[in-house]
Amino acid sequence: MYDKDREIIICRCEDLTLADIKELINKGYRSLDELRRISRCGMGPCQGRTCRPLVQRELQSVGIPVKDQIPGIFRPPSKPITLGAIARGSEGVHHA
Amino acid sequence: MRKSAEVVVIGGGVNGVAIAYELAKRGCKDVLVLEKEYLASGATGRCGAGVRQQWGTEMNLRMSIDSVKLFETMNQDLEYDKDIEFKQGGYLLVAYTEAGWDQFKKNVSLQRQYGLDVKLCNPAEAREIVPHLNTEGLVGATFNQTDGHCNPFHVTDAYAKAARRLGVEISTYTEVTGIVTEKGRVIGVRTDKGDIATTTVVNAAGGHGAIIAQMAGIDIPVYPERHQILVTEPVAPIQGPMVMSFHHHLYCQQTPHGSFIMGLGDPTEKPGLSHRATWQFLEEMAQKVTWLLPPLKDIRVVRQWAGLYDMTPDRTPILGGTPELAGFHMAVGFSGHGFMLAPMTGILMAEHILGLPTSLPIEKIDLGRFARGELFHEPSVV
Ligand SMILES: Cc1cc2nc3c(=O)[nH]c(=O)nc-3n(C[C@H](O)[C@H](O)[C@H](O)COP(=O)(O)OP(=O)(O)OC[C@H]3O[C@@H](n4cnc5c(N)ncnc54)[C@H](O)[C@@H]3O)c2cc1C
Numbered sequence: 442m443y444d445k446d447r448e449i450i451i452c453r454c455e456d457l458t459l460a461d462i463k464e465l466i467n468k469g470y471r472s473l474d475e476l477r478r479i480s481r482c483g484m485g486p487c488q489g490r491t492c493r494p495l496v497q498r499e500l501q502s503v504g505i506p507v508k509d510q511i512p513g514i515f516r517p518p519s520k521p522i523t524l525g526a527i528a529r530g531s532e533g534v535h536h537a
Numbered sequence: 538m539r540k541s542a543e544v545v546v547i548g549g550g551v552n553g554v555a556i557a558y559e560l561a562k563r564g565c566k567d568v569l570v571l572e573k574e575y576l577a578s579g580a581t582g583r584c585g586a587g588v589r590q591q592w593g594t595e596m597n598l599r600m601s602i603d604s605v606k607l608f609e610t611m612n613q614d615l616e617y618d619k620d621i622e623f624k625q626g627g628y629l630l631v632a633y634t635e636a637g638w639d640q641f642k643k644n645v646s647l648q649r650q651y652g653l654d655v656k657l658c659n660p661a662e663a664r665e666i667v668p669h670l671n672t673e674g675l676v677g678a679t680f681n682q683t684d685g686h687c688n689p690f691h692v693t694d695a696y697a698k699a700a701r702r703l704g705v706e707i708s709t710y711t712e713v714t715g716i717v718t719e720k721g722r723v724i725g726v727r728t729d730k731g732d733i734a735t736t737t738v739v740n741a742a743g744g745h746g747a748i749i750a751q752m753a754g755i756d757i758p759v760y761p762e763r764h765q766i767l768v769t770e771p772v773a774p775i776q777g778p779m780v781m782s783f784h785h786h787l788y789c790q791q792t793p794h795g796s797f798i799m800g801l802g803d804p805t806e807k808p809g810l811s812h813r814a815t816w817q818f819l820e821e822m823a824q825k826v827t828w829l830l831p832p833l834k835d836i837r838v839v840r841q842w843a844g845l846y847d848m849t850p851d852r853t854p855i856l857g858g859t860p861e862l863a864g865f866h867m868a869v870g871f872s873g874h875g876f877m878l879a880p881m882t883g884i885l886m887a888e889h890i891l892g893l894p895t896s897l898p899i900e901k902i903d904l905g906r907f908a909r910g911e912l913f914h915e916p917s918v919v
Contacts, residue, residue, distance in 0.1 A: 518840075
């Protein structure tokens with residue numbers, strides 16, 4: 442059967458569709474952090490910037506208003522940065 | 538939430554849910570798990586997801602070897618609707634000092650006694666296993682193919698679902714605030730959502746294990762210690778095994794998902810409940826890992842965080858009860874390797890609580906060992 446929710450991408454980094462998210466919410470994963478940990482939604486290079494508001498809207502639509510949602514955690518770094526660039530930022534220390 | 542239970546398990550990390558499942562599987566189904574946040578919100582969901590058997594003491598070795606066998610068939614055994622993502626890409630432990638190498642040789646002879654097929658490698662052989670390893674100053678390495686990686690969220694989810702199917706109740710966002718005792722035995726648990734009558738409590742509260750024990754009036758030599766960790770963007774597979782260097786206090790593995798997970802131990806870290814992630818960690822991690830595994834310099838870090846190790850003086854867990862208080866059991870003090878031991882922790886604790894013969898001699902790692910002076914002193918912790 443055609444299901445348009447299977448074609449709506451919510452998390453581009455991890456390739457999760459609206460149908461995937463709805464299914465998890467129905468199974469009882471009811472906060473951003475719980476959804477993130479089970480599906481990796483929001484754990485990709487965009488740091489959840491795209492999917493977070495979309496997931497919040499889905500949680501709202503099952504009766505959890507955004508104001509009552511447990512806020513998800515933002516973790517550093519705020520933009521992906523290479524290990525080489527970080528290491529170069531503090532050169533001169535030898536670790537062999 | 539029920540008002541009474543045969544067994545109350547405090548802590549919804551991997552160990553709490555594994556214990557609850559194994560109890561229910563053995564017929565003890567009136568089990569309530571209490572978790573102050575959500576499942577795997579503690580160390581379990583913050584861990585390095587590594588599964589290793591190359592230990593230097595008897596009980597860590599035996600528990601980890603038997604746990605790997607259980608991970609191998611866990612998807613089927615727990616009838617899991619997802620995948621625990623168990624990958625056996627091996628662990629390569631690298632020694633950059635002669636002292637480190639001597640310790641490895643001792644460990645390997647013990648590991649072989651328990652049937653583990655560990656290879657002693659010279660630097661050239663180590664490079665065959667991890668071609669991008671920096672072998673400058675490398676003395677030797679040990680490799681065990683059946684070590685690897687597993688997804689901690691999914692393992693916890695798998696145990697929780699299987700436990701619920703057997704009748705276990707898991708109450709999240711419920712915090713234990715007290716333990717009620719009478720005449721030397723447990724009679725109940727207090728929570729922020731009401732009291733529960735029970736005669737059997739299991740302390741599986743991870744870094745908060747000593748606080749829970751205090752509520753029961755028991756001192757245990759377990760303290761929390763922050764450990765930091767990061768993950769990169771996913772890239773094409775280039776590294777099969779976990780690489781671990783005790784000299785650099787470092788571990789680094791590529792997951793089946795493609796991302797690299799890596800962490801450092803900080804020997805100067807003080808005991809405490811802080812979860813704060815620091816820039817200093819990021820810098821030191823980046824420097825050390827780009828020295829040890831140079832091609833990683835081009836991979837981007839997407840997240841860093843921290844979690845608590847629940848440390849004991851001999852870096853070996855404490856399993857079992859205590860003569861001080863009947864009905865009080867504990868599975869704490871995992872010292873940074875409690876995820877990989879969880880399958881056996883679940884079984885041993887359930888057997889012990891139900892008075893069944895135990896699959897391994899857990900009395901060797903009870904709380905009493907500190908008074909007896911029979912410590913294990915695990916040498917291989919990062
Ligand atoms: C950075 C890092 C890397 C690690 N890497 C590895 C690794 O690669 N391999 C490995 O095997 N292990 C690793 N570990 C160790 C591993 O994470 C732990 O040993 C393991 O997860 C412990 O599981 P647990 O269930 O005992 O504790 P936890 O997962 O900490 O669970 C305890 C739970 O108890 C809850 N709790 C506490 N107090 C209360 C209360 N009063 N009421 C109700 N609930 C309460 C907490 O919220 C928590 O969820 C690592 C740990 C860290 C921090």
